[in-house]
Amino acid sequence: MFCNQCEQTVKGIACTKIGVCGKNDEVAGLEDLLTHAVQGLSLVAHAGRQVGVVDNRVDRFTCEAIFSCLTNVDFDPARFETLIREAITLRDELRAKVEAAGGTVTSSAAALSFSPADSLAGLEDQGKALDFIPGLDANEDLRSLKQIIMYGLRGLAAYTDHAAILGKEDDAVYAFIHEAMAAITSKMELNDLVAMALKTGEVNVKAMELLDAGNTGTYGHPVPTEVPLGHIPGKCILVTGHDLKDLDMLLKQTEGKGITIYTHGEMLPCHGYPELKKYPHFYGHYGTAWQNQQKEMPEFPGAILFTTNCIQKPADSYKDNVFTTGLVGWPDVAHVEGSGEKDFSAVIDRALALDGFTDKVDNGSVMVGFARNAVLGVADKVIGAVKAKAIRHFFLVGGCDGAKPGRNYYTELVEKVPEDCMVLTLACGKFRFFDKKLGDIGGIPRLLDVGQCNDAYSAVQIAVALAGAFDCEVNDLPLSLVLSWYEQKAVVILLSLFSLGIKDIRLGPSLPAFITPNVLNVLVENFNIMPISTPDEDLKAILG
Template sequence: MFCNQCEQTAKGIGCDKIGVCGKKADVAALQDLTVYALRGLALTALKKGDSSNNLGHFTAKMLFTTLTNVNFTPEDFQKFINEIVAHRKALDVHFASGPGNFEPAETLEGLIAQGEAHSIKNFDTDDDIRSAKQLLLYGMKGLCAYADHAAVLGQQDSSVYHFIYTGLAAGYDEQDRDLQAWLGLCLKCGEVNLRAMELLDTANTGTFGHPVPTEVPLGHVPGKAILVSGHDLQDLYLLLKQTEGTGINIYTHGEMLPCHAYPELKKFEHFYGHFGTAWQNQHKEFPEFPGAILFTTNCIQKPQEVYKDNVFTTGLVGWPGLTHIGPAKDFTPVIERALAQPGFTDTADKGSVLCGFGHNTVMSVADKVIEGVKAGSIRHFFLVGGCDGAKPGRNYYTEFVEQAPEDTVILTLACGKFRFFDKKLGDIGGIPRLLDIGQCNDAYSAIQIAIALAGAFECGVNELPLSLILSWYEQKAVVILLTLLSLGITDIRLGPSLPAFISPNILNILVDNYDIKPISTPEEDLKAILG
């Protein structure tokens, strides 16, 4: 196997025996084959002129399954690959060779062998072209995650799906592309992702209301319990509905924390608080949770035996041996497991954190923000966010926030915030110094806040007293970076390490054109930014 799509890839080069995420060689091969099969479907859809949202959403879902920490079940990928090919053949367009003519093997072993023949190692012999192709593919995996989240709640745009087809078909569509053309596709991916994130924002806020500032308990109360991880608001809502009157309290984990701020979710009295921190701490935290655990989207790790029987998956998430809740979303098995577990028997007050500062909330106090900047009480804004992970070096983000001067405001989103989410930083003129914008899925909010502030100050985003200090782990972070670059945003600090799939020449291009910098130390970076 070979996989280098995440930040923690082995030796900073690539996982070649087993993924640091727990992905085995058979699943790695099947994921590569899923991508290859999707290229054939994309070529066919483009040639047929198919613009149906059903096929587009299916394509996005299938590419989403190959994103880090989503699905680890070989049999699922066998089913996915056969479904992809069936959809391709239903379009009744024929190709003489290549992915448009791909025939899947009948056995799982045969599919694995086919996948090994289509490894990403074989993308190109030119290092820079291969790097650009990988940047595009990984960006599209993130794009497809956001497109799927939006489509689940009924928000779709056929132009998003058309680009997904175009990106997947690239390299097999008989068009010669030089390095600039490939990088142009990468930036287009970022541009299209902004539309996908806009759809997702509309879907979430249109369904569940605009987030409002909310104090979320970090402790627990007596009672049976279910812990919900991942990103999916609709799954959480359905679970809340099905657990009404059961005596079960619902807790969030990881990226689900911001769900407490949505009015339509806040209405449930048994939606209590938040348990644990970021995804990589599951093995340490989950043995302490006395109830059932539900994964709704990516972020699952190999469950330990001590709590494995308590874990359930739904949506695109899969792990061998776990009970999966299908499309009907009947969470009865999860509920029954929670009722059979001891639950919490005491009350624990572990403080609280404040969330709910989406673009609607922040812009409602924009006049105070602008006044604070003009009066000099707010010197600078830092967006410190992104993915968290287990690799050393991420304490940088904690120390950066701790050392940021008291006349600065910290905006944050995604699970990177769990390095400092419970810090009490005070406020400036009634505006909290730590503003939790939401999930990684809410990056659109951060962009809208920046654009609105730039409009208020009659300047460009790059001229604002705003610095982006980003951490990355998986492919949604990759496509958010592409979105920022497509908007012309410069001077981004990225860490804790640079992507292994970025060649030295591609990195030089990003540095020269966008002034991207690797993080150094909090002291040095703060001095460089603030002077």
């Protein structure tokens, strides 16, 4: 096992025995083997596009398979076996179509001829023997760039899958995913790899735009909404992950059943969507970020539904209450199948069988719903406040949360941001400070929750609009990005920001283990990316 794709990797180098996320050696090998198999499929799909052979089933599967390898998504060996075998079946079927159309697959990559073992145990052995990461390239700098691309593709595939679930697709996105997966099987020069990494970010901007269109087109543009943090008496279901459609289906299926629906983690922003907040039994938010679920979920007296990534090993005390759906999975945890309309009756039955909350608790509330439409709706006030010097600076403080020490930096930074500055936030990194009462400037809250991690698209649109209003570049705005990262969605968002030419980003709590000093120098020289230091030092450097 060699896994260094997340921020919490052991000693800042790699997990080699068991993942900090809970991934064991067998699952790590199966993830590598699936990635290897998908590389072979992508080689064929890329060749197919050269002769007009395009298969949407292959495109959708490719994203699902790549997404399944993102941190904290799927820990179930049996599900990986199914994906690996399907990848090979699709590869061979598509290759026959490509060759029939006069196309050829010229690569000599081993992924093209990979044949899976007959048993799960055999697949696990193949995965261990693959030595996947070291095999990407003998040159550590080129290997580093290939890893950046591959991990970026995992984030890109996740957003592309989220968008496709809501009916938003773009063949150019699928084409690039296949092209990039195929390309990293070959020898590439440093400059070409840097260009492909930036292209990954550029294409991800399109994928986030598609997802934004899917979310807002289906559920309306988020509006400022106050969300209770306590609970009320009654049966209950907790929904975590990122998928709005799963939540919507569950809300419809629980109407009139006396069940209250609560969000957890990155589902918090769902309370701001008009077509979701209209349900009277959609009540409040329970808990904080993903890494606290093993502390918080044993106390939740209802059923728990995981819709996408961020699952941890469920403890025996609440394992029977947990259900997964979509691509997320854990061995011996009930899974709700379905790729379209789903039947959540098992989740509902479990909620009805449990005690639910027996009391009412008021833990205050937080405000959500400050996506681009809401913020740009008061843009004139914001611009006026900046010109009047009532607002001195904007801070975008967000990204992934995690358990590794050092993340209290973000709490302290937000607490120390001067009162004439505003803080925008998104993703689960906000849970370090989301309930802070920072007051307002001219009636505009100083802390604005833009949404989920994919709502980085909204944040960028806000920045672009402000730059237009002040007739300057985004990099010239009184705006500083202070980001935290944990997994591969954060990697691709960072690449997206680079592709847009955004500079001076502060990143923490530690830099990725897969970035070599030489590759880091390239990023520093071109984008002036820098590690966080201390809140006081960074605020002094930013504000002077």
